[in-house]
Amino acid sequence: MRRINEAHTFFTSFTNTKARKFVQEILKKNYAEAIMVHHPEAHLLEKEDVTDKCQYLVDSVFQRIEEIQASPEELFPLFAQLSRNKQPRDKIWFDEFLQAYQFYKHQRKLNRRYEKIKNYLHGSSYCDIGCGGGDFVAFLKHYHQPFQQVAGIDVMDWRTEAVKEEIGFQMLDFSQPDTFSKVKYDTMSCLAVLHHVGNTDEAQGIFLQNIRKSLSEGGRLIIEEDVILPEDELLRHQEYQEQIQQLKEYQINLSDFLQFDYATQKDCIILIDFLANALAVGVPEMAFPCGFRSIEAWTDILENNGFSISKVKIAGFVPGNFNQSSHVYFVLNKK
Ligand SMILES: C[S@@+](CC[C@H](N)C(=O)[O-])C[C@H]1O[C@@H](n2cnc3c(N)ncnc32)[C@H](O)[C@@H]1O
Known part of the structure; x- marks a missing residue:
């Protein structure tokens, strides 16, 4: 019951076109920028290639959510399938994202948070x-x-x-x-x-x-x-x-x-x-x-x-x- 209520909340927000478009666009942009900032070998990466892969990742997620809009009970199983922690991982994930995110999660994010609150x-x-x-x-x-x-x-x-x-x-x-x-x-x-x-x-x-x-x-x-x-x-x-x-x-x-x-x-x-x-x-x-x-x-x-x-x-x-x-x-x- 809890999960189905949560799925309804998600889909109510998802049907707000302005909100959905805003989030879809910022996710693509933020992921690409974050990879170029946090990847340990960012200087070897092609920005256009990374941007294309982030676009594919985010658009695929949104498309798969759209496909199950009439069946909210499928939302959390879909999230479990798409989770970065799922093994084997879904094909949306790519090496540059995973490497940059790992580095960010264990180092940069912690440092950034510390800077914000240390005082x-x-x-x-x-x-x-x-x-x-x-x-x-x-x-x-x-x-x-x-x-x-x-x-x-x-x-x-x-x-x-x-x-x-x-x-x-x-x-x-x-x-x-x-x-x-x-x-x-x-x-x-x-x-x-x-x-x-x-x-x-x-x-x-x-x-x-x-x-x-x-x-x-x-x-x-x-x-x-x-x-x-x-x-x-x-x-x-x-x-x-x-x-x-x-x-x-x-x-x-x-x-x-x-x-x-x-x-x-x-x-x-x-x-x-x-x-x-x-x-x-x-x-x-x-x-x-x-x-x-x-x-x-x-x-x-x-x-x-x-x-x-x-x-x-x-x-x-x-x-x-x-x-x-x-x-x-x-x-x-x-x-
Ligand atoms: C979005 S995560 C944030 C985790 C971490 N603070 C961070 O920022 O990376 C929210 C966390 O709150 C925990 N949480 C939710 N309800 C809680 C409760 N009733 N008592 C203790 N922890 C709870 C969740 O299990 C989850 O780990």
Whole structure:
């Protein structure tokens, strides 16, 4: 039942032609650019050849989704077939993508994320809630010296063997009331997770309260979310407008995204999120309740669940990333 509801959500967004076209085009462009940036031997690659292969990859995916539009129950089996992690891999995948993505996932992405949040890390203990593969936790263990203790929590364990040896881990479902870590942490992060937890105030509220209970007194929470950026909301906040203005100078994808209304922006984010996690990340098993919000709506639920907002940093559609969306970082203090 859960999967069929998720498939319906996906197809509702997929039938929004503006959103579908936008996502199809940015995926082709972003993949090609990311391969040329992150491939360890990028200087040996032909840009046109890479562009053609990315076009084939993305167009094939969209065509195969279109073919099953009348049968939503076939969506997740199709995602499982197309996942980068499926063995043997589907013929859409090609060596240059796989090599560049591997390098990006284990090095550049971690570095880039660290650069974005390092100034907000606080204290000597750290836990990433919804840590996924756990690579970022392992990265911080090595590169963020003040952290003496690092760990991950997730409802699923999809860490690699190498990461399993590196980090502490608890398998916990933070969507359940009173499920939290007995060990308390000075900093916690929750990166691209909250929209996977639920799509109601209640479900996301329980999750946030569990995070709050896992934090030390005076603890810090850093959230990364893909947010809806409606025009009327931006007009109410000078500081967001200023950040957006700067980003628009070099983020064409963000400029195009901002021209859409609330509903189409949300459809774009939904399609990007499903496709990123099902294809390149390759974990279609995770839940997709699509609990996306605008910055104001996040601010409300965060404040209502015991956090004060220290900073809202709009990162946008970061050029060179394989999976781009309207990323925003929230830096919060436990009240
Ligand atoms: C999109 S992935 C993000 C993984 C990682 N934070 C990253 O950015 O690469 C979302 C993660 O949230 C986890 N998650 C979803 N619901 C959860 C829950 N109720 N409790 C703990 N983790 C959860 C999923 O299992 C998945 O690993």
